[in-house]
Each structure stands twice: as C-alpha cells, then as structure tokens.
Amino acid sequence: MSGHKLGIMKSLKALSPIKITAIYMLVGGLWILLSDRLLVAFVRDPEVLTHMQTLKGWIYVAVTAVLLYLLISYNTMVIRHSEQAMRESEERYRQTVENSPNPIFSVDREGVIQSWNKACENIFQYSRKEVIGAKYHMLLNPEERRTIEGMLNQVFEEKRSFSNVEISYRCRDGTERFMVSRLYPLLDYEGWVKACVFANTDVTERKRAEEELKRAYEKLQRAHEELKTLDEMKSNIIANVSHELRTPITIAKGAIELVMDEKDQKKRKELLKIALNALLRQNFIVEDLLQAARLERGEMKLEKVDMANLINRVTEEFRPMLMKNNIQMEKNVEEGLFATADPNQIEHVLRNLITNAIKFNKPGGSVIIEAQKRGDMVEVCVSDTGIGIPEDQQEKIFERFYQVDSSPSRRYGGTGMGLAIVKEIVEAHGGKVTVESRPGEGSRFCFTVPAARWEE
Ligand code: ADP
Numbered sequence: 001m002s003g004h005k006l007g008i009m010k011s012l013k014a015l016s017p018i019k020i021t022a023i024y025m026l027v028g029g030l031w032i033l034l035s036d037r038l039l040v041a042f043v044r045d046p047e048v049l050t051h052m053q054t055l056k057g058w059i060y061v062a063v064t065a066v067l068l069y070l071l072i073s074y075n076t077m078v079i080r081h082s083e084q085a086m087r088e089s090e091e092r093y094r095q096t097v098e099n100s101p102n103p104i105f106s107v108d109r110e111g112v113i114q115s116w117n118k119a120c121e122n123i124f125q126y127s128r129k130e131v132i133g134a135k136y137h138m139l140l141n142p143e144e145r146r147t148i149e150g151m152l153n154q155v156f157e158e159k160r161s162f163s164n165v166e167i168s169y170r171c172r173d174g175t176e177r178f179m180v181s182r183l184y185p186l187l188d189y190e191g192w193v194k195a196c197v198f199a200n201t202d203v204t205e206r207k208r209a210e211e212e213l214k215r216a217y218e219k220l221q222r223a224h225e226e227l228k229t230l231d232e233m234k235s236n237i238i239a240n241v242s243h244e245l246r247t248p249i250t251i252a253k254g255a256i257e258l259v260m261d262e263k264d265q266k267k268r269k270e271l272l273k274i275a276l277n278a279l280l281r282q283n284f285i286v287e288d289l290l291q292a293a294r295l296e297r298g299e300m301k302l303e304k305v306d307m308a309n310l311i312n313r314v315t316e317e318f319r320p321m322l323m324k325n326n327i328q329m330e331k332n333v334e335e336g337l338f339a340t341a342d343p344n345q346i347e348h349v350l351r352n353l354i355t356n357a358i359k360f361n362k363p364g365g366s367v368i369i370e371a372q373k374r375g376d377m378v379e380v381c382v383s384d385t386g387i388g389i390p391e392d393q394q395e396k397i398f399e400r401f402y403q404v405d406s407s408p409s410r411r412y413g414g415t416g417m418g419l420a421i422v423k424e425i426v427e428a429h430g431g432k433v434t435v436e437s438r439p440g441e442g443s444r445f446c447f448t449v450p451a452a453r454w455e456e
Helices: 003-011 019-040 046-098 118-124 144-156 205-262 263-297 307-319 319-324 344-359 420-430
Strands: 104-107 114-116 162-170 176-187 195-202 303-306 328-333 338-341 366-374 377-384 433-438 442-450
Touching: 019 046, 104 118, 114 307, 144 162, 144 176, 144 195, 176 205, 205 263, 263 344, 263 420, 303 307, 307 319, 307 328, 307 344, 307 366, 307 377, 319 344, 338 344, 338 377, 338 442, 344 366, 344 420, 344 442, 420 433, 420 442
Parallel strands: 328 366
Antiparallel strands: 104 114, 104 195, 162 176, 176 195, 303 338, 366 377, 377 442, 433 442
16 A cells, blocks of 8 residues: 555544434435436326336435445554554564563553563563463562552552552572553553553663672771771871880980989999880880881791790899889799790780780789680680770770770870780780780780690
8 A cells, every 4th residue: 555545544533323324314305305306307297207206215225235334344444454454563563562672561450460571581580481371470579569569559540640650670590670661550541550561671780880899988988997007096106106216316315415414323224224125115115116027027047935934034134123113923824834826926915915004004003814724725815903994995906006095195104005916926826815804904815826736
C-alpha cells in the first residue's frame, strides 16, 4: 500500500451500529419517498403502476442490500487494517524492548512475570522459559518488596507511572545489581492496564565506583586528619626531644664550670657526679632513639638468657635513682628462669618500664618486679604505686611519641618513645605487653618472651 493510501486508511474509522442503521434508514426512506413520487408523476396506466410498484419493492431490496454490503465491507476493511496496524506497532514495540540493552520486563496484577527481554536474561541469569509465569518477588530483596508492591498497586489502580525508582535486584548467582527503574502501565485496546512494565537501567558499576570513590575520599580525609595530628605531634616531639637532650647538657655544663673554680675535693666530686648523671640520662635518651632505628632495621641476636641475672643487673643500676626519689623496690623472681631472647633488648625493655615506674611514682611509693613462667613464656611484671593512667589512654601510650601529658608545661620529662619501643621489642620476640592501671593508685606493666627449652 502506498504511503498516501496508508495515510487515508489511518484517518478512516469503523462505523458504529447506530450510524449504519441511520444510513440504512436514510437511504431506504429517500428511496420510498422519491420512487413513489416518480411513479405517480410518470406512470398513468394503473395496471402498469401496479407492476411498477412490485418492481420498486424488489429494487428497494437490491439497493439496500448493496448498501448494507458496502457498509459492512467498509467496516471490515477498516477494522482489519487497524488490527494490522496495531499488530505492527506491537511487533515494533516488542522488537525495541527485546533488543534494548536495558533489562525490561513486565508483570501482571498478581506480580507474575509476563515478558522478559534478552538483557534480562544476560543480567539476571534466568532464561525466559524459567521466569515467565513466576513471581517477580524472586528478584527482589525482601526489604524492598513492600515498597515495590505499593507502587505496583498504584500502576494498576490509578494508571500511575514512577520514574527514578532505585531497586536492588538479586541475580541467580546471589550477586546484587542496582538499577534505576521506570514503572509504567501497559494498556490494552480498551484502555485497561494489562501489565506493569519495569524498564531498568543497570547502574551497579556506577554505584560501586561512587562507593569506592566515597571510601577513598573518607580514607583520604582520615589520612589528612592523621597527618595533621602527626604534624602537631611532630612539633611537640621536636620540642620535647630537644628539651630532653638540652636539659642534661645544661646541667652538665653548669656542674663542670663550677668544678673548674672549686677547690674542695668533696664538692668537686659531687659536682662531677651530677654532670655524670646528666650525661647518663642523655645517653639513655640517645639509646632510646638508636634502639628505635635498630628495630626498624630488624636487628636481633637471640640467646639463652638467665632472667634472674638480667633483672638483678638492671635493677642494680636504679639504686641511686630509687634512693633519690625515696622509693622502695621489691623483687619476686622465680629461680631457674631462662628465656630465648636478645639480652640487650630485654634489658632495654626492663630499663624503660622501671624508669617509668619510678618517674611516675609518688614519694615514698614502691616498685615491685616479678618474673615467673607462664606456659611456654616467661612473664615479667613491673608494678608501681604511682599516678596511674586514665583508661581511655591505656592503649595509646604504646604509640610512638604518645604521652598522657605532652604539653610544654608538663611535669614529667621524656620523649614518648619508650613504650613504643618496648612493644616493638617484645612483639619482635613473639611476646605481648599489657597494662593494668587505676588513676591515682598505680600501674602494672607485664611483658612476655619465649621461655628457653631445656636443650637450648
Ligand atoms: P615517656 O616516658 O618518655 O614520656 P613512654 O613511651 O615511656 O614515654 O610513656 C608514654 C606515656 O605513658 C608517658 O608519658 C606517661 O604519660 C605514660 N606512662 C608510662 N608509664 C607509666 C606509669 N608507670 N605510670 C603512669 N603513666 C605512665
């Protein structure tokens, strides 16, 4: 059919029964009216008139029969054509849906799947055969069912459409796909809603990329915050370390200057002792810094260590400091306790813990050192009756450079490196450091190192 004809056909409409009846009556009425007048006007002979009347009846039947035939043929042609046009448009729609890269399916009033395109097969991994006739619930997460069901009701009851609905679908292999969907009614010839179409756009990759971006951004923000804190800490550390290194130099320098002018041997000796102690303190800080560097390089020499011996050696060094601070020391060490460890590093650990136990103690307080075997490990504990550590800081004190009080006006000296190094050394040996503390009452630090086996 040519385009022009097709255009005309499209504009034609089937006649309703009322119109057909009206045309029929009009033509029939006109025929009766005109034929009677014509007969009366032209035929004078009454006999001929009677014959003509009968003929007129037959012609009436023939004319109205032709008229009815034409009207019915016309209607049939128009209806057939509009059905074909409808079929063609349905086929076009079907093919567009079928070949769409987006997953599109439709469901009936009961939620039973009616159509399922190729993209649906690819993405949801269910073949058309498997899903047609099944409920669309199988594709939804249980939490989303209620919302979608509400929308579906409105599509069927009110012919409403919904755009930009975010739905997370579940595929056959259990993976989740995020889609932005449009729900709209599909009408039949008479305008009834025969199905609800779900036209989905798969945005899973975009959503994942967005989430990843969000996570990366949050990570970046956290890193930025950490850097900011580290920067603040760095300023404090530099100030503290410089202060800690300068104090002994000032003390030693002052003491030596006084020695030069001092004649009294006893006083000179005392001054030199002060200078020596200051230098020892400085040496301790430098040792801490060096130990940190050594740990970073992973240097460790393991041997069988007599723990009672090691503890005696280290505690002996603290005698002057204990006396000066008026602090008692108690020892409770199991005999025959051997560990597999690097003795220099374990001495360093012990020295750090005892220094803190004295430094953060109260005058007249006490320090208790205990050592015993615990399964395959040797446990050493240093307890004090000092100021204690607030609970929320008990984990943080093991971080490098962390100090409960790191203000420039703080009461206790130190670099905040000691416990971080203690933790690193102990963990490098395969042990653990723990702390129990009550502010105002004291602290107890314990560490473990592997016990030596008898054959070692
Ligand atoms: P430093 O003693 O050089 O400041 P540490 O790493 O040895 O560094 O200790 C970190 C912080 O932990 C100290 O500044 C202090 O606030 C707290 N701390 C450590 N040991 C004790 C203790 N025995 N009693 C109270 N507080 C302690």
